[in-house]
Amino acid sequence: MSDSLLQIDNVTVSFQGFKALDSVSFSLAPGSMRTIIGPNGAGKSTLMDTIIGRVRPVSGRILYKGSDITRLPEYEVVRRGICRKFQTPGILPTLTVEENIIVAAKRHRAWFKALRTHITAAECDRVEEILDLIVLREKRRMLAAHLAHGAKQWLEIGMVVASDAELLLLDEPAAGMTHQEREKTANLIKRLIGRCAFVVIDHDMDFVEQLNAPVSVLHMGRILCEGTIDEVRSNSQVKSVYLGRSLEAEADYAQA
Amino acid sequence: MARLERIAYPAALVLLLLAPVYLGAYNLALLGRFLAMGILAMGIALVWGHAGILPLGQGLFFGLGAYGIAMHLKLVALAPGEIPDFMQWNGLDALPWLWVPFKSGVIALVGALVVPSALAVALGWLLFRRRVGGVYFAIITQAMVLAATTFIISQQPYTGGFNGLTDFSSAFGFSLIDQRTQVGLYVVTVLLLALLFFTARWLLSTQFGKLLRAIRDGENRVRFLGYDPAPYKVAIFAVGALMAAIAGLLFTLNIGVISPAMIGVVPSIEMVVWVAVGGRESLSGAVLGTLLVNFGKDKVSSSFPDLWLYLIGAMFVLVVTVLPEGLAGIARLLTSEPREESRKTLVVPVILPADEPAKNSKSRSA
Ligand SMILES: Nc1ncnc2c1ncn2[C@@H]1O[C@H](COP(=O)(O)OP(=O)(O)O)[C@@H](O)[C@H]1O
Numbered sequence: 156m157s158d159s160l161l162q163i164d165n166v167t168v169s170f171q172g173f174k175a176l177d178s179v180s181f182s183l184a185p186g187s188m189r190t191i192i193g194p195n196g197a198g199k200s201t202l203m204d205t206i207i208g209r210v211r212p213v214s215g216r217i218l219y220k221g222s223d224i225t226r227l228p229e230y231e232v233v234r235r236g237i238c239r240k241f242q243t244p245g246i247l248p249t250l251t252v253e254e255n256i257i258v259a260a261k262r263h264r265a266w267f268k269a270l271r272t273h274i275t276a277a278e279c280d281r282v283e284e285i286l287d288l289i290v291l292r293e294k295r296r297m298l299a300a301h302l303a304h305g306a307k308q309w310l311e312i313g314m315v316v317a318s319d320a321e322l323l324l325l326d327e328p329a330a331g332m333t334h335q336e337r338e339k340t341a342n343l344i345k346r347l348i349g350r351c352a353f354v355v356i357d358h359d360m361d362f363v364e365q366l367n368a369p370v371s372v373l374h375m376g377r378i379l380c381e382g383t384i385d386e387v388r389s390n391s392q393v394k395s396v397y398l399g400r401s402l403e404a405e406a407d408y409a410q411a
Numbered sequence: 412m413a414r415l416e417r418i419a420y421p422a423a424l425v426l427l428l429l430a431p432v433y434l435g436a437y438n439l440a441l442l443g444r445f446l447a448m449g450i451l452a453m454g455i456a457l458v459w460g461h462a463g464i465l466p467l468g469q470g471l472f473f474g475l476g477a478y479g480i481a482m483h484l485k486l487v488a489l490a491p492g493e494i495p496d497f498m499q500w501n502g503l504d505a506l507p508w509l510w511v512p513f514k515s516g517v518i519a520l521v522g523a524l525v526v527p528s529a530l531a532v533a534l535g536w537l538l539f540r541r542r543v544g545g546v547y548f549a550i551i552t553q554a555m556v557l558a559a560t561t562f563i564i565s566q567q568p569y570t571g572g573f574n575g576l577t578d579f580s581s582a583f584g585f586s587l588i589d590q591r592t593q594v595g596l597y598v599v600t601v602l603l604l605a606l607l608f609f610t611a612r613w614l615l616s617t618q619f620g621k622l623l624r625a626i627r628d629g630e631n632r633v634r635f636l637g638y639d640p641a642p643y644k645v646a647i648f649a650v651g652a653l654m655a656a657i658a659g660l661l662f663t664l665n666i667g668v669i670s671p672a673m674i675g676v677v678p679s680i681e682m683v684v685w686v687a688v689g690g691r692e693s694l695s696g697a698v699l700g701t702l703l704v705n706f707g708k709d710k711v712s713s714s715f716p717d718l719w720l721y722l723i724g725a726m727f728v729l730v731v732t733v734l735p736e737g738l739a740g741i742a743r744l745l746t747s748e749p750r751e752e753s754r755k756t757l758v759v760p761v762i763l764p765a766d767e768p769a770k771n772s773k774s775r776s777a
């Protein structure tokens with residue numbers, strides 16, 4: 156499997172003894188997509204935190220293009236070509252929409268290179284392209300803080316795309332969206348397929364189904380099963396995890 | 412607003428440059444001194460207002476600039492072979508080695524600017540790279556200034572101790588008692604203030620300036636876009652230190668004395684209050700706040716010396732609670748320019764993570 160873009164090797168993450176990830180392994184080929192579903196608290200965000208260098212695993216390692224990135228600082232992991240969208244929108248509130256994209260665009264990121272008022276032609280092209288992609292052209296001079304929630308999510312997707320990363324990690328990109336907005340988000344992601352590789356997380360099977368990619372189910376820090384969405388849906392363990400939770404939820408509801 | 416600025420700034424510059432014509436010697440000296448402090452205040456506006464780093468120890472850099480030039484002035488006032496009076500009283504009979512280079516005016520000038528900047532780079536590098544920020548950083552800068560004043564007071568034979576350094580006669584060939592020298596110094600101060608004002612404005616308009624605000628509002632997010640925020644923070648902290656040092660240098664030339672009481676913990680906090688009053692994100696606000704508070708202090712403390720500390724405390728509370736944008740906020744209301752930025756709490760510049768509650772520090776070691 157040396158031709159894989161990303162390889163996760165037996166990664167275990169422990170928070171004061173609580174195993175948020177327990178011997179997780181998978182790999183991803185260049186340009187491909189993997190979706191990960193699992194109920195809240197399954198460890199999905201922690202998995203992304205670990206890949207991007209925000210959380211350090213107690214054991215196991217992460218290879219990107221064959222080299223070990225397990226202990227690199229976050230910004231170094233990003234410079235190697237991995238960019239992440241956060242679960243709650245991680246935009247820069249006091250910059251405008253286009254400034255957000257410019258800052259995110261691939262460029263020399265040292266402070267002395269930033270001592271310029273102009274933006275380069277490449278940055279300019281990138282901004283125009285992304286504005287079209289996320290359909291926020293009319294809002295380009297608006298402060299990002301003033302965008303609606305859905306638009307913030309799209310802006311952040313635009314930002315990670317602008318980074319020119321070869322691997323994008325999208326953490327619940329459709330969280331908090333209306334049904335229509337979710338569909339729009341799924342279409343946006345589908346348009347990017349082939350351009351780079353993806354790991355997309357969600358707790359909702361219906362959203363993941365639209366992406367039509369291999370699915371891994373994460374539960375209590377372990378990968379429960381892998382396969383197509385239909386295979387996963389008919390898996391009895393998965394059923395009990397999801398069904399169990401919905402029964403619990405119903406019970407809570409009844410009590411309230 | 413932009414059109415207003417195009418008229419207001421040249422007008423202010425002309426008004427300031429003409430002050431020697433319409434102000435008496437006493438008030439001119441005060442204005443010059445406060446404008447020098449305005450340079451320091453602009454530095455705080457950059458560091459605190461735009462980069463979100465609360466510096467509670469600017470007196471340290473101010474003091475290094477001030478002492479650097481004061482040591483030179485002290486030496487020029489001596490007859491050949493003499494050593495400063497306080498050294499004689501403390502039983503020294505030769506000039507300590509640390510003082511020797513300050514015989515040269517050029518070395519003193521360069522040292523007064525380079526040493527504080529270099530110290531800021533070292534301190535910033537040490538702390539920002541280790542991701543020390545927010546309140547912890549503020550407290551460390553405060554501790555540094557306390558240590559510096561304690562050191563100066565305890566090393567009387569070498570530093571002049573509590574009384575500081577004074578009794579200067581001339582600087583770079585100009586007599587300091589001559590009123591023409593004071594006017595010249597005043598004009599230099601105004602021009603430097605203007606130069607640094609426009610330089611700072613340019614800096615804020617660059618990509619670097621945008622990154623500073625991005626780091627202030629979402630340090631983690633910026634890191635996850637591939638930037639290392641530490642060098643950005645070090646750079647702006649050093650700029651703030653350099654501006655404080657320039658202020659210290661001009662201040663000492665203006666007032667003719669520097670002592671630990673002028674650079675200690677309380678003055679360092681007052682400096683932040685000037686900027687809070689003026690509006691911490693506004694460069695012109697920082698200068699205006701400095702002028703307003705200091706002229707106020709001059710008037711109040713000459714008639715009611717005890718009242719001042721209460722007053723400045725009250726002012727700070729007022730600004731924190733009802734006027735987080737200071738004078739600049741009032742000005743913006745008057746010119747009815749829409750607020751551009753979502754307001755954050757004023758005092759403690761906790762950098763909000765771009766994401767869910769920061770997992771950083773603890774989980775990194777997990
Ligand atoms: N920094 C942390 N410290 C302690 N526990 C954490 C931390 N981050 C996440 N957890 C726990 O790890 C588990 C997985 O969390 P997370 O990865 O956010 O789940 P999700 O699948 O909903 O994204 C949860 O039980 C959560 O409480």
Ligand SMILES: [Mg+2]
Nearest residue numbers: 199200201242
């Ligand atoms: Mg999550």
